[in-house]
Amino acid sequence: MFERISVNPTLSDQVAQALFARIESGRLKPGDKLPSEAVLGPEFGVSRTVLREAISRLKQEGLLESRQGSGVFVSVQAGMKPLKIDASVSDSRDEVLQIVEVRRALDSEVAALAAQRRSDAQLAEIERAFETIDADVAAGGDGVATDIAFHRTIAQATSNPFFLQTVEFLSQYVMRAVRVTRANEALRVEFMRQVRDEHRAIIEAIRKQDAMAARNAAATHMFNAARRLASFPPEPNSHTNP
Amino acid sequence: MFERISVNPTLSDQVAQALFARIESGRLKPGDKLPSEAVLGPEFGVSRTVLREAISRLKQEGLLESRQGSGVFVSVQAGMKPLKIDASVSDSRDEVLQIVEVRRALDSEVAALAAQRRSDAQLAEIERAFETIDADVAAGGDGVATDIAFHRTIAQATSNPFFLQTVEFLSQYVMRAVRVTRANEALRVEFMRQVRDEHRAIIEAIRKQDAMAARNAAATHMFNAARRLASFPPEPNSHTNP
DNA sequence: ACGGCCAAGTTGTATGATAACCATATCACA
DNA sequence: TGTGATATGGTTATCATACAACTTGGCCGT
Numbered sequence: 001m002f003e004r005i006s007v008n009p010t011l012s013d014q015v016a017q018a019l020f021a022r023i024e025s026g027r028l029k030p031g032d033k034l035p036s037e038a039v040l041g042p043e044f045g046v047s048r049t050v051l052r053e054a055i056s057r058l059k060q061e062g063l064l065e066s067r068q069g070s071g072v073f074v075s076v077q078a079g080m081k082p083l084k085i086d087a088s089v090s091d092s093r094d095e096v097l098q099i100v101e102v103r104r105a106l107d108s109e110v111a112a113l114a115a116q117r118r119s120d121a122q123l124a125e126i127e128r129a130f131e132t133i134d135a136d137v138a139a140g141g142d143g144v145a146t147d148i149a150f151h152r153t154i155a156q157a158t159s160n161p162f163f164l165q166t167v168e169f170l171s172q173y174v175m176r177a178v179r180v181t182r183a184n185e186a187l188r189v190e191f192m193r194q195v196r197d198e199h200r201a202i203i204e205a206i207r208k209q210d211a212m213a214a215r216n217a218a219a220t221h222m223f224n225a226a227r228r229l230a231s232f233p234p235e236p237n238s239h240t241n242p
Numbered sequence: 243m244f245e246r247i248s249v250n251p252t253l254s255d256q257v258a259q260a261l262f263a264r265i266e267s268g269r270l271k272p273g274d275k276l277p278s279e280a281v282l283g284p285e286f287g288v289s290r291t292v293l294r295e296a297i298s299r300l301k302q303e304g305l306l307e308s309r310q311g312s313g314v315f316v317s318v319q320a321g322m323k324p325l326k327i328d329a330s331v332s333d334s335r336d337e338v339l340q341i342v343e344v345r346r347a348l349d350s351e352v353a354a355l356a357a358q359r360r361s362d363a364q365l366a367e368i369e370r371a372f373e374t375i376d377a378d379v380a381a382g383g384d385g386v387a388t389d390i391a392f393h394r395t396i397a398q399a400t401s402n403p404f405f406l407q408t409v410e411f412l413s414q415y416v417m418r419a420v421r422v423t424r425a426n427e428a429l430r431v432e433f434m435r436q437v438r439d440e441h442r443a444i445i446e447a448i449r450k451q452d453a454m455a456a457r458n459a460a461a462t463h464m465f466n467a468a469r470r471l472a473s474f475p476p477e478p479n480s481h482t483n484p
Numbered sequence: 485a486c487g488g489c490c491a492a493g494t495t496g497t498a499t500g501a502t503a504a505c506c507a508t509a510t511c512a513c514a
Numbered sequence: 515t516g517t518g519a520t521a522t523g524g525t526t527a528t529c530a531t532a533c534a535a536c537t538t539g540g541c542c543g544t
Contacts, residue, residue, distance in 0.1 A: 105351030
């Protein structure tokens, strides 16, 4: 059984990587103009098609921007790299637990700030999202999507959009793992009861605008979430069957 | 003075957006095979060149993957969207402060965990990075790069790579703003002295493996960082001159 | 000196052709 | 009948060429 994963690196891939290296190494600085396609093509020994696909990818990444009739330029704000985590972490129990640890740090502060800053309307939204989870679970759903929506309403109450974005980003990788635990019908009911109680504690603290209590409740929630995830046997390396 | 920024959306852009919409809306689910280029081209009314560039971009985003001879498929793990924040936030004082707020949540926990988990070697690395900042500043540098390196060593001591990645990602957007504040030579010396004291408090707590003290020191550091940034006059909307 | 215009260069798009590759159906042979 | 090799059509990857749209800078005429 070989690691026959690395497929054909296409020519476009190679050229894109080469151009990326030129930017990374500083040979091409922000604002610089790339050589024209007519020059770059022969230089790499590829056709214009391949070259343009490579440039297209780097444009998508925000590293390059092209102006018709003028040329292709290295983006002035090149270097603002997006945060991307390999999706395979969802398959590793340990890595998911590490992400939950990050979320614990964030959600604790989020809950505390939400308690301080929430408006009455935001509190009402949080409570509504809380009840939506119940409805979802009562209807036989796993409550994952509604759970995320619940946490989103709390993050929105901080009035800091970056908390929302970061928490939602990290949630992606936990979601699948949580879905697996809740697929176990025997534990699902008991787990959802625990989650419900923990959510209620967070809401109560936010309602009373008790930042300290909200922080503790959120930290406890994440701590228990990790415990619930860890109660499942580890899967050292998955990808057992297609 | 017009907002003559929104340039020509190229055909590739439009097609990519259209395909993206099909995936987002669920019309194309993970694992599905896209219609062949020969079909999709006429459907959008574009040439194969344009279509392939659009697909190339979505491949770069991880939404599609193509297998030569077989077809183009929606990535099984499509939906794992990377976290990207518009670089223009670096120009807005308020948004930078919001990012610092997120970093306060993260760095507090990072410092606490580092205090608990650090090895002696990691402590030594942290102290070395601390001294490197001094050397940088003494040499006339603004200490921004070395400052980030310092915080990186602390994040590494948590043994949780996702703390490191997330903190470094957010640091990007604060870096430029900090550079501006430290460009003010009059305040630079005083600010760097404050920063140095705050860093020393964090190190001391990590050295003593006092998680609570480390958390507080890091939170204070971020709180003061926000104060220092806020001491500069707000720039409601920049982009005044090119 | 100045303003409009043209021409060369560059990116955007279209088209056709060929190579490499995959999946399936077909067929020959045991 | 079963099985394996093979033909075949479909698909993506790459190349080559041509034209359209646009920018830039210089040239020219006034």
